[in-house]
Amino acid sequence: QKEVEQDPGPLSVPEGAIVSLNCTYSNSAFQYFMWYRQYSRKGPELLMYTYSSGNKEDGRFTAQVDKSSKYISLFIRDSQPSDSATYLCAMTSGDMRFGAGTRLTVKP
Amino acid sequence: NAGVTQTPKFQVLKTGQSMTLQCAQDMNHNSMYWYRQDPGMGLRLIYYSASEGTTDKGEVPNGYNVSRLNKREFSLRLESAAPSQTSVYFCASRDRGPTDTQYFGPGTRLTVL
Secondary structure, three states: OOOEEEOOOOEEEEOOOOEEEEEEEOOOOOOEEEEEEEOOOOOOEEEEEEEOOEEEEEOOEEEEEEOOOOEEEEEEOOOOHHHOEEEEEEEEOOOEEEOOOEEEEEEO | OOOEEEEOOEEEEOOOOOEEEEEEEOOOOOEEEEEEEEOOOEEEEEEEEOOOOOOEEOOOOOOEEEEEOOOOEEEEEEOOOOHHHOEEEEEEEEOOOOOOOEEEOOOEEEEEO
């Protein structure tokens, strides 16, 4: 079993939809949780960062962490075609572990 | 600031050939990393360097060697390339500040025939 599980999709939504992306994990030691966005043929770039449980909002993006369920989510409101990318969850307690990434397409 | 740079962007090798992937960062980070990214597998750590002069194995080190040349540069070498090493390779450096963020380069697409 992988330490971090993420549905690879692909996920296709119409412009303006609310998108929900999720990861589960098995290592209860993880304390820092991140979402990276990766455009086609580019390197991943940090999108959101959360420490421990709770919510964090940044514009149209909201990251949620539920440590009791070992479950993290990224919500994208009013999705735009420019949000089309692969989203990778990542978490660390020292050593970083990445999910496989979910490919998202937002159609105009 | 250029951030993290990688060369080359693309490379095609024949089985058994060797090559070195170069990585440099200008953010004065101590830690640097080499990952490979394969479909459905996500990013897997090959080697990392916590500081200048030190290197350690990651999840998938077999078939690779690394050199931390100085604080800025971290190279990855394939001594005898195999088709299983066909992948996209990313270098990253790590900010040990409050966000503990890794910053990635643009990647090298390697095909081994």
